[in-house]
Amino acid sequence: MHGMADIARPQPRQGRGMAVAGLGIACLLLLLLLLLVWLMPAVPGEPGQAETLHSILLWHSLMPRAALALLAGAALGLSGALLQHVLRNPIADASTLGIAAGAQLALTVALGMAPALLLLPREIIAFGGGVLSLAVVLALSWRRQLDPVTVALSGMIVTMIASALSIAIILARGEYVMSIFIWGSGSLSQQDWSGVLSLVPRLIVGAIATALLMRPLRVLSLDDAAARSLGVSIHATRFAVLALAVWLAASVTAIVGVIGFLGLAAPAIARYCGARTTTEITTGAAIIGAGLLFAADSLMQLLGPGFSDLAPAGAATALFGGPLLLLLLPRLRSTLNLQVASVSAIRRLSRPVVGLAVLFAGVTAVFLGALAVGASDDGLTFSLGASFADLLPFRLPRIVAAGGAGAMLAVAGLIMQRITGNPLASPEVLGVSAGGGAGLTVVLFLVGFPTPPVMLGAMAIGAVVTFLLMMALTARSGFSSERVLLAGVAAGALAMSIMTLVLAQGDMRSYILLLWLSGSTNNAGPLHAGIALGALVVLVAPLAFCGRWLTILPLGTAVARGLGLQVARARLMLAVLAALLTAAGSFIVGPLSLTGLVAPHLARMMGFQKPGHQLLAAILLGAGVLMGADWLSRLVIYPYQIPLGLFAALISGPYLLWLLSRKSGSST
Amino acid sequence: MVEQGVPDSFLSLRGVGFSVDKKVILSGIDLDVAAGSVCGLVGPNGSGKSSLLKIIARQVTPSAGSVAWGGAPATDWSNRAFARHVAYMPQFTPGADGMTVRELVALGRFPWHGTLGRFGDSDRRAVDDAIARTELETFADRRVDGMSGGERQRAWIAMMLAQDARCLILDEPTSALDLAHQAGVLSLVQTLARERGLTVIVVLHDINLAARYCDTITALNSGHVLMSGTPADIMQQDSLRRIFGVEMGVFNHPHHHQPVSYLL
Numbered sequence: 001m002h003g004m005a006d007i008a009r010p011q012p013r014q015g016r017g018m019a020v021a022g023l024g025i026a027c028l029l030l031l032l033l034l035l036l037v038w039l040m041p042a043v044p045g046e047p048g049q050a051e052t053l054h055s056i057l058l059w060h061s062l063m064p065r066a067a068l069a070l071l072a073g074a075a076l077g078l079s080g081a082l083l084q085h086v087l088r089n090p091i092a093d094a095s096t097l098g099i100a101a102g103a104q105l106a107l108t109v110a111l112g113m114a115p116a117l118l119l120l121p122r123e124i125i126a127f128g129g130g131v132l133s134l135a136v137v138l139a140l141s142w143r144r145q146l147d148p149v150t151v152a153l154s155g156m157i158v159t160m161i162a163s164a165l166s167i168a169i170i171l172a173r174g175e176y177v178m179s180i181f182i183w184g185s186g187s188l189s190q191q192d193w194s195g196v197l198s199l200v201p202r203l204i205v206g207a208i209a210t211a212l213l214m215r216p217l218r219v220l221s222l223d224d225a226a227a228r229s230l231g232v233s234i235h236a237t238r239f240a241v242l243a244l245a246v247w248l249a250a251s252v253t254a255i256v257g258v259i260g261f262l263g264l265a266a267p268a269i270a271r272y273c274g275a276r277t278t279t280e281i282t283t284g285a286a287i288i289g290a291g292l293l294f295a296a297d298s299l300m301q302l303l304g305p306g307f308s309d310l311a312p313a314g315a316a317t318a319l320f321g322g323p324l325l326l327l328l329l330p331r332l333r334s335t336l337n338l339q340v341a342s343v344s345a346i347r348r349l350s351r352p353v354v355g356l357a358v359l360f361a362g363v364t365a366v367f368l369g370a371l372a373v374g375a376s377d378d379g380l381t382f383s384l385g386a387s388f389a390d391l392l393p394f395r396l397p398r399i400v401a402a403g404g405a406g407a408m409l410a411v412a413g414l415i416m417q418r419i420t421g422n423p424l425a426s427p428e429v430l431g432v433s434a435g436g437g438a439g440l441t442v443v444l445f446l447v448g449f450p451t452p453p454v455m456l457g458a459m460a461i462g463a464v465v466t467f468l469l470m471m472a473l474t475a476r477s478g479f480s481s482e483r484v485l486l487a488g489v490a491a492g493a494l495a496m497s498i499m500t501l502v503l504a505q506g507d508m509r510s511y512i513l514l515l516w517l518s519g520s521t522n523n524a525g526p527l528h529a530g531i532a533l534g535a536l537v538v539l540v541a542p543l544a545f546c547g548r549w550l551t552i553l554p555l556g557t558a559v560a561r562g563l564g565l566q567v568a569r570a571r572l573m574l575a576v577l578a579a580l581l582t583a584a585g586s587f588i589v590g591p592l593s594l595t596g597l598v599a600p601h602l603a604r605m606m607g608f609q610k611p612g613h614q615l616l617a618a619i620l621l622g623a624g625v626l627m628g629a630d631w632l633s634r635l636v637i638y639p640y641q642i643p644l645g646l647f648a649a650l651i652s653g654p655y656l657l658w659l660l661s662r663k664s665g666s667s668t
Numbered sequence: 669m670v671e672q673g674v675p676d677s678f679l680s681l682r683g684v685g686f687s688v689d690k691k692v693i694l695s696g697i698d699l700d701v702a703a704g705s706v707c708g709l710v711g712p713n714g715s716g717k718s719s720l721l722k723i724i725a726r727q728v729t730p731s732a733g734s735v736a737w738g739g740a741p742a743t744d745w746s747n748r749a750f751a752r753h754v755a756y757m758p759q760f761t762p763g764a765d766g767m768t769v770r771e772l773v774a775l776g777r778f779p780w781h782g783t784l785g786r787f788g789d790s791d792r793r794a795v796d797d798a799i800a801r802t803e804l805e806t807f808a809d810r811r812v813d814g815m816s817g818g819e820r821q822r823a824w825i826a827m828m829l830a831q832d833a834r835c836l837i838l839d840e841p842t843s844a845l846d847l848a849h850q851a852g853v854l855s856l857v858q859t860l861a862r863e864r865g866l867t868v869i870v871v872l873h874d875i876n877l878a879a880r881y882c883d884t885i886t887a888l889n890s891g892h893v894l895m896s897g898t899p900a901d902i903m904q905q906d907s908l909r910r911i912f913g914v915e916m917g918v919f920n921h922p923h924h925h926q927p928v929s930y931l932l
Contacts (some may be wrong), residue, residue: 348766348768348811421762421765423765545783545784546783548778548783549783551767551775552778554762554765555762555764555775556758556762558727558756558758559758559761559762561726561747561756562725562727562751562755562756562757562758563775563776563778563779563831564746564747564748564749564750564752564778564779565747565778566747604766609766609767610771
């Protein structure tokens with residue numbers, strides 16, 4: 001009897017437990033605040049004056065900062081809960097949907113290119129950018145009924161393109177906008193109560209709007225058809241809620257910058273604690289978000305020497321975002337089966353060797369063109385003879401470096417696509433090149449000014465660790481395409497947040513990292529060319545013996561094992577090879593170029609289907625694409641140059657978007 | 669009936685158990701398969717027949733018990749030697765992206781030539797033979813992913829034939845096919861087994877198909893072997909009730925006189 005009662009009425013007990021836990025956490029937060037006040041460093045100087053200063057610091061910096069952390073956290077938690085609910089997507093939040101990156105891009109554009117725009121409130125600019133990004137993401141996944149996996153992928157790509165644009169602008173106008181990066185990483189330090197005062201009314205409006213929308217929201221927990229049959233206007237509700245969520249997130253972004261992944265974490269924790277109904281989740285998320293951000297910010301202050309922040313709170317919360325995303329992945333279910341295979345293989349070339357010869361001729365033409373043709377004040381100039389010889393030492397290394405890097409990334413992408421059997425896999429999408437960046441960041445922290453070989457080594461370690469970790473995490477699902485892609489999104493986000501920690505410092509190390517991110521070949525000399533060619537030869541040669549592995553592995557573990565292949569060993573060897581190729585390639589052109597995705601793809605679309613032919617074609621195409629991009633990047637805004645990696649990303653990003661939208665059309 | 673406990677029988681399982689995350693899927697499975705027979709595994713959903721098949725095919729390792737092929741423990745076989753002896757087709761064959769039928773069938777020669785060995789005349793002959801035997805000559809240079817379900821299934825069976833193994837293991841080979849193709853695929857498998865003396869182990873959903881094409885049937889229920897015998901032994905009213913938990917009737921087919929069951 002007793003047992004029965006326990007099972008029948010678990011509610012009160014759980015409720016009391018929750019209340020106790022909540023009280024405990026509230027006490028902890030209060031303790032943190034007291035610690036902050038108590039440990040505040042004493043102000044030097046004459047006692048009377050110091051006391052005044054101390055109280056000014058306490059009441060105009062420390063207190064508003066604490067209040068702001070609570071408010072911003074609550075707003076982001078609420079925004080995340082709304083986004084997740086309305087998109088039925090447990091990994092939706094301002095960071096994963098591209099809202100944060102879009103808001104940041106809009107503010108960077110305003111600051112760097114059109115200062116007149118700054119007459120508008122920052123919040124409006126940020127809101128505009130965020131809404132635009134979200135609109136692109138939703139448009140891309142609209143025909144797939146906002147399938148969570150497609151939304152996550154589109155969000156990642158939009159984030160990537162927006163970041164590439166932001167970096168390009170920052171590098172072009174460094175003197176004006178470097179501060180954007182410090183702001184961009186979410187520093188909460190305050191001089192007065194203005195931030196708090198502007199956020200309070202917005203949060204209140206947001207809370208009231210949420211309460212008003214609660215009923216349609218609750219119905220939206222069902223699927224669209226059921227909600228419609230209950231008489232809810234789905235699109236109107238959805239757009240109202242999305243606008244509200246973006247507005248909340250953009251307000252926070254405009255006031256304190258990007259606070260990564262808080263909107264992801266807060267609702268997830270709320271659900272984990274047992275919040276079940278829509279009301280419970282939204283309120284829970286707001287409260288937990290407030291607590292989380294306050295705790296993160298207080299800890300950063302307490303841990304930093306003399307109350308200088310160890311890291312901006314936004315960067316600190318982003319650090320937890322990556323692992324959390326990985327943790328949430330098993331819960332994410334694609335509502336539609338992601339049919340990635342349908343993109344590929346339109347035709348087969350009947351004579352692939354002839355095709356390869358044509359490609360080779362084309363790439364040679366690009367190579368010679370890039371060597372001989374340049375821009376000058378009177379338009380395009382041909383350099384032949386003596387002037388050609390003069391220019392050769394400048395042009396040859398960077399062209400060779402670009403071509404070699406392109407070829408390496410292409411091969412890396414091809415291997416990744418074949419071992420995971422996933423046509424969207426590539427160093428950039430799987431976060432492997434960003435993993436190399438994380439390695440680079442660590443070595444910048446440890447060494448200060450590392451030599452190129454040390455940097456290359458660190459990147460290789462970072463890339464290998466990232467890729468092996470990802471493979472290990474997704475192996476259990478049999479490398480299902482959505483798991484692989486989502487783990488890639490998570491790995492990339494984690495690596496980017498590690499990089500943000502350094503970027504936020506705003507010192508020389510940030511500049512080195514920013515330069516690497518942009519993938520500039522301006523300073524590529526014989527060393528870079530040598531690394532590119534040497535690594536290409538050494539790393540691609542073993543593949544001559546792996547053709548059969550590359551044919552069998554896309555068929556999946558069961559078939560490969562049935563044929564007697566040592567699957568784990570083959571995968572491991574190829575994965576290490578691909579990660580090393582990625583590290584060497586992105587050492588030269590940065591992590592954003594997307595060559596690793598585009599080149600193997602183009603090779604397939606041209607009809608090179610056998611692994612050997614596809615490999616050679618991808619090498620030629622990768623080299624050709626980056627050599628051509630390098631050439632164009634010298635020409636289009638002469639006398640300035642666009643960094644190669646960014647330029648390539650800006651060309652390839654739209655291609656990837658087109659691929660995603662086309663896929664959605666053909667497979668449903 | 670198969671003789672029990674012969675040490676070097678073609679395939680014998682002793683006390684095989686399998687659990688995932690403390691959930692018991694199979695326990696105490698004893699099973700012997702005679703060389704040259706077509707052995708069907710049947711049972712309701714979740715009875716563990718697919719897991720058992722994966723253990724037999726060495727796709728997963730059992731948590732308890734032993735599997736022996738020709739008297740030697742399965743773990744003693746090298747990967748390629750095992751693949752030369754046993755060919756396995758998963759329930760869902762993967763999309764052979766952009767490959768032609770001939771290229772797919774040629775993959776079946778991997779256990780023979782390995783990673784670096786030459787693709788020689790004997791390999792070529794085996795591939796041609798497998799394509800001819802499955803009547804895929806006209807499709808040989810067509811792309812696998814552009815073919816219909818039944819043709820695709822035949823292409824995968826051709827790959828298993830090219831593998832030249834003594835035993836074929838098939839996991840619900842007919843699940844995605846219409847009636848005509850179900851019969852076509854199973855009668856092809858049955859004929860091949862007779863002609864070449866192959867042993868076939870096949871999971872089937874449909875008890876009538878199993879009775880029609882198998883020499884012996886092993887019925888599983890909630891992780892145990894419930895009964896094992898000829899189709900005539902299994903196709904009894906009370907046996908079927910014990911296996912599937914519903915009342916079923918049996919009558920003899922008017923033409924080939926094999927038992928056919930139906931829901932009561």
